[in-house]
Amino acid sequence: MSQEPETTQGIASDEYDRVEPPIGWDGQTLQEMLDESEQLLEDTGRYHGRERLEMKEDEPFQYERMFSRLRGALVNARETALHISASAIVREIGELAFQLYTPEGDCIATSTGIIVHVHTGSLAIKYMIEEGYEHGRTIQPGDIFCNNDNDLGNVHTADVHTLIPIFYDDELIAWADGVTHEVDIGGSTRGHDQLASTTRYEDGLYATCEKIGENDEVYQDWRDRAERGTRTPMFWDLDEKCRVAGAHMIREALTDLVDEVGVERYKEFTREAIEEGRQTLESRVQERLFPGTYRDASFMPVPFKEEGWNPVSQKNMLNHLPVEMEVGGDGGLSLDMTGASPPGPHPYNCAEGSMQGGLWVSLTQCLLHDGKVNDGSYFAVDANFPEGSVVNPQDPSLSYHTAWGSIMPTYQAVWKNISRAFFARGFREEVNTGYSESGDTMSGGGFNEVTDEYFPIAPFDLSCQGMGASASRDGLDYAYTMWNPETDMGDIEEWELIEQGLPFLSRHIKPNTAGHGKYRGGSGWETLRVVDRSYDMSLYKHVRPGVTNSTSGMHGGYPQATNYSVRVHNTDLEEQFEDAEYPISDKVPGDLEEDVDGDVVRTERGIYFPTTFENHDLVYYHMGGGPGYGDPLDRPFDLLKEDLEKEIYTPDVVESVYGVVGDLDEEEREFEIDHDATEERREEIREQRREESQSVRSFIDEERDRLVDRDLSDPARRMYSGVFDRGDDWSDEFREFWDLPENFEINME
Amino acid sequence: MSTDKSQIEKLIDGTLPWPELRDDVLPDPKDPERFETTIEILQERVDWDDRILVPLNDHLYVVAGDDGRTVKAECGHELCSADENWKLECDIRAREEQEETAELYPELMTPDPDWTFQIREYFCPECYSLLDVEAVPAGYPILQKFEPDIDTFYEEWLDQPVPDGQ
Ligand SMILES: [Zn+2]
Numbered sequence: 001m002s003q004e005p006e007t008t009q010g011i012a013s014d015e016y017d018r019v020e021p022p023i024g025w026d027g028q029t030l031q032e033m034l035d036e037s038e039q040l041l042e043d044t045g046r047y048h049g050r051e052r053l054e055m056k057e058d059e060p061f062q063y064e065r066m067f068s069r070l071r072g073a074l075v076n077a078r079e080t081a082l083h084i085s086a087s088a089i090v091r092e093i094g095e096l097a098f099q100l101y102t103p104e105g106d107c108i109a110t111s112t113g114i115i116v117h118v119h120t121g122s123l124a125i126k127y128m129i130e131e132g133y134e135h136g137r138t139i140q141p142g143d144i145f146c147n148n149d150n151d152l153g154n155v156h157t158a159d160v161h162t163l164i165p166i167f168y169d170d171e172l173i174a175w176a177d178g179v180t181h182e183v184d185i186g187g188s189t190r191g192h193d194q195l196a197s198t199t200r201y202e203d204g205l206y207a208t209c210e211k212i213g214e215n216d217e218v219y220q221d222w223r224d225r226a227e228r229g230t231r232t233p234m235f236w237d238l239d240e241k242c243r244v245a246g247a248h249m250i251r252e253a254l255t256d257l258v259d260e261v262g263v264e265r266y267k268e269f270t271r272e273a274i275e276e277g278r279q280t281l282e283s284r285v286q287e288r289l290f291p292g293t294y295r296d297a298s299f300m301p302v303p304f305k306e307e308g309w310n311p312v313s314q315k316n317m318l319n320h321l322p323v324e325m326e327v328g329g330d331g332g333l334s335l336d337m338t339g340a341s342p343p344g345p346h347p348y349n350c351a352e353g354s355m356q357g358g359l360w361v362s363l364t365q366c367l368l369h370d371g372k373v374n375d376g377s378y379f380a381v382d383a384n385f386p387e388g389s390v391v392n393p394q395d396p397s398l399s400y401h402t403a404w405g406s407i408m409p410t411y412q413a414v415w416k417n418i419s420r421a422f423f424a425r426g427f428r429e430e431v432n433t434g435y436s437e438s439g440d441t442m443s444g445g446g447f448n449e450v451t452d453e454y455f456p457i458a459p460f461d462l463s464c465q466g467m468g469a470s471a472s473r474d475g476l477d478y479a480y481t482m483w484n485p486e487t488d489m490g491d492i493e494e495w496e497l498i499e500q501g502l503p504f505l506s507r508h509i510k511p512n513t514a515g516h517g518k519y520r521g522g523s524g525w526e527t528l529r530v531v532d533r534s535y536d537m538s539l540y541k542h543v544r545p546g547v548t549n550s551t552s553g554m555h556g557g558y559p560q561a562t563n564y565s566v567r568v569h570n571t572d573l574e575e576q577f578e579d580a581e582y583p584i585s586d587k588v589p590g591d592l593e594e595d596v597d598g599d600v601v602r603t604e605r606g607i608y609f610p611t612t613f614e615n616h617d618l619v620y621y622h623m624g625g626g627p628g629y630g631d632p633l634d635r636p637f638d639l640l641k642e643d644l645e646k647e648i649y650t651p652d653v654v655e656s657v658y659g660v661v662g663d664l665d666e667e668e669r670e671f672e673i674d675h676d677a678t679e680e681r682r683e684e685i686r687e688q689r690r691e692e693s694q695s696v697r698s699f700i701d702e703e704r705d706r707l708v709d710r711d712l713s714d715p716a717r718r719m720y721s722g723v724f725d726r727g728d729d730w731s732d733e734f735r736e737f738w739d740l741p742e743n744f745e746i747n748m749e
Numbered sequence: 750m751s752t753d754k755s756q757i758e759k760l761i762d763g764t765l766p767w768p769e770l771r772d773d774v775l776p777d778p779k780d781p782e783r784f785e786t787t788i789e790i791l792q793e794r795v796d797w798d799d800r801i802l803v804p805l806n807d808h809l810y811v812v813a814g815d816d817g818r819t820v821k822a823e824c825g826h827e828l829c830s831a832d833e834n835w836k837l838e839c840d841i842r843a844r845e846e847q848e849e850t851a852e853l854y855p856e857l858m859t860p861d862p863d864w865t866f867q868i869r870e871y872f873c874p875e876c877y878s879l880l881d882v883e884a885v886p887a888g889y890p891i892l893q894k895f896e897p898d899i900d901t902f903y904e905e906w907l908d909q910p911v912p913d914g915q
Contacts (some may be wrong), residue, residue, distance in 0.1 A: 286906055287779065290803065291898040299886065301864065316864070318886060329901040370777050420895045424803050426787030428760055429774050472760050472770065512854050518807070519763065547861040549884035555806035556879035559868070561858035589857045604861040630807050631879040656852045689877040693840035696891070707888045713865035716886040737890035
């Protein structure tokens with residue numbers, strides 16, 4: 001492939017003069033700027049000590065206009081640049097985002113898209129400052145930097161950042177950061193969120209805040225290394241061009257703005273915009289929440305005993321992700337994960353910056369939907385992700401490939417904590433019990449029999465999961481994912497264009513996925529696909545959680561259903577296709593076997609490791625539902641009638657959970673309730689509750705005996721043992737709750 | 750945008766039509782009187798006279814009673830004092846075996862029984878309303894999920910005397 005020199009926005013590469021440090025504002029080095037900023041925050045509790053937002057008060061129109069223009073430039077860069085990409089993940093689903101940072105690395109504004117990255121780019125910039133790049137590596141106009149090293153500021157390996165410094169009269173005035181989610185990043189197996197990776201050395205291509213270009217051109221050696229290091233070099237190349245072009249558009253727009261308003265006013269604006277973000281969060285807390293202490297816990301099952309490849313990972317693990325939050329009397333918000341599990345031989349290790357990103361993406365959706373979305377909210381929350389735990393390992397040797405496996409369950413607990421506060425305050429409409437975690441439905445790739453070309457499999461229709469219920473209505477059906485509020489299923493045809501060897505046979509609602517409750521969770525959906533005219537096809541399924549729940553419902557609502565796996569090899573589909581027949585569903589697990597002959601592999605786990613598939617093999621995956629809210633017996637009959645008619649639930653489940661009995665006409669999809677039988681069934685359910693329950697006090701006695709006998713599954717024992725080994729306060733609280741001696745331990749031999 | 754009392758009543762009942770919810774209730778700025786309006790409605794609806802200080806869920810309140818602050822169920826049952834974990838005074842059913850979880854979701858769509866994972870249902874010991882459901886591994890402590898700071902809320906945030914203050 002011939003490489004045209006990259007000149008964007010008509011800026012010829014020889015226009016740049018070298019700048020000598022210091023490159024910060026008013027003769028400061030970047031390190032001095034960063035130190036001063038941190039000191040002022042510590043001394044005053046306010047960003048850069050801005051007590052009063054003078055510009056906002058004195059010239060509000062100018063101030064708001066500057067923010068709108070920056071925000072517009074970021075959104076515009078994203079909307080334009082995504083057309084350069086060839087990857088459906090980027091182009092169709094919009095898995096990219098652009099951010100603008102201050103010289104010392106604080107986010108001023110962000111585009112739409114995968115906004116989880118607001119704080120990850122910040123950490124990468126701060127790393128470069130602290131490592132003295134200004135003096136050693138040098139930071140020059142026209143430079144291009146790249147980072148996807150999770151430990152330094154990234155969410156997971158497949159997210160790649162391109163950072164460019166923006167200069168104005170030899171001063172660094174900002175950084176622009178573009179991030180896209182790559183469909184392949186090299187690594188031990190195909191796929192963008194690997195399952196098999198247990199250490200960094202299996203993760204794939206890493207750029208560690210690396211200078212990858214100057215004078216607006218990407219170095220040839222970097223381009224060659226990256227293209228040779230990933231399985232999809234064409235996607236890589238175009239995604240990189242997309243990030244660079246978008247960042248250059250932002251530079252152009254910012255330069256125009258500064259030309260117009262003057263650099264001093266721009267600088268003051270950035271300080272105030274971030275402080276405003278911080279103040280907005282504090283005032284929102286007082287306006288919407290209730291002071292007090294909130295606790296919840298999530299769990300991440302890692303069922304690798306039978307599936308794991310690396311011998312050290314061949315065990316069933318359960319990660320503990322507890323979240324205690326404090327809404328302070330002063331409007332402060334704190335979050336503490338003391339008691340989190342240690343890191344492990346799995347791809348779910350998560351750097352602190354990614355956890356901060358998850359916090360931020362959550363707060364912008366529940367508390368800050370209309371505020372100035374920037375690092376101000378980061379400064380307003382006091383978060384403790386304990387060092388050495390799975391949510392802040394501080395160890396670059398671990399695998400961070402699928403950090404979402406810690407982020408997504410954790411924020412279920414955060415959302416519940418905040419929702420309890422909303423409820424207490426009367427804002428029932430803002431309650432959200434959580435969501436279905438997206439996992440990765442299907443990943444891998446194969447070769448097209450006709451063209452001999454490699455195609456990746458990475459459908460991002462997984463961004464359409466069931467949302468949790470609120471305290472005033474059901475959760476959204478198949479239309480939500482926590483990491484990108486602009487979720488989109490994408491057209492089937494678009495996926496088939498890229499994923500040539502895996503056409504779809506069906507897409508429809510998956511019954512019985514939605515969490516039960518007075519308000520049910522949003523429903524999930526399922527799809528069947530067939531391997532077609534391909535060879536060397538390797539796929540894995542990475543849907544979480546499978547063997548346990550990761551979260552609960554709220555206020556009497558149930559957790560959503562768990563996930564499972566099924567696939568069929570050596571099928572009779574070739575013959576079926578001749579008769580224009582084929583299976584379309586596994587609506588109730590086991591249905592599929594009725595419509596296809598072959599070797600069915602069905603497990604309780606939502607995952608399977610990379611597996612070879614042949615033509616006419618059948619691939620199945622489904623998206624989960626959201627958690628429910630409130631006692632199911634409080635759910636109105638008309639909503640249940642609708643649930644049955646839309647196939648959100650099947651009649652047997654509605655009868656046993658909600659006590660509603662009647663006749664469902666499967667053809668017309670009409671349900672007629674039998675009021676007498678329903679009255680009787682509901683009375684029976686209440687009676688069952690009475691008979692099958694015991695006092696919590698006696699339950700505690702029984703469970704305590706069980707703990708003393710260590711009568712627990714291996715993964716549960718392993719979880720307690722790992723947390724006890726870390727020796728923090730959580731273990732003491734555990735012993736205290738169960739009234740166990742101080743030296744009580746749970747060990748894994 | 751301000752909401753009126755009848756809209757909040759419907760919000761509590763779950764009968765507010767989507768256009769009203771979307772246009773009047775969800776957007777910012779929020780109704781500044783929401784807490785007071787909500788408490789007023791809830792207070793009218795319960796059959797007892799203890800003053801509601803803060804709602805904990807659809808069927809549970811922290812109230813100011815004759816014996817101080819307590820956690821009281823809608824049916825009138827008093828569980829414990831306000832600073833204690835009310836769950837410890839509930840009845841519980843913990844589903845752990847396949848046949849127990851199968852009543853909730855089909856096979857393969859509930860926790861694998863080999864993982865000793867529990868779905869714990871907490872009932873009011875008087876009327877058997879379902880007050881909370883937890884999904885946790887066996888041996889997990891029963892968390893006190895919310896400890897409201899009632900004095901700070903009334904005195905500092907609402908700038909009002911605490912209803913049960915001296
Ligand atoms: Zn009761």
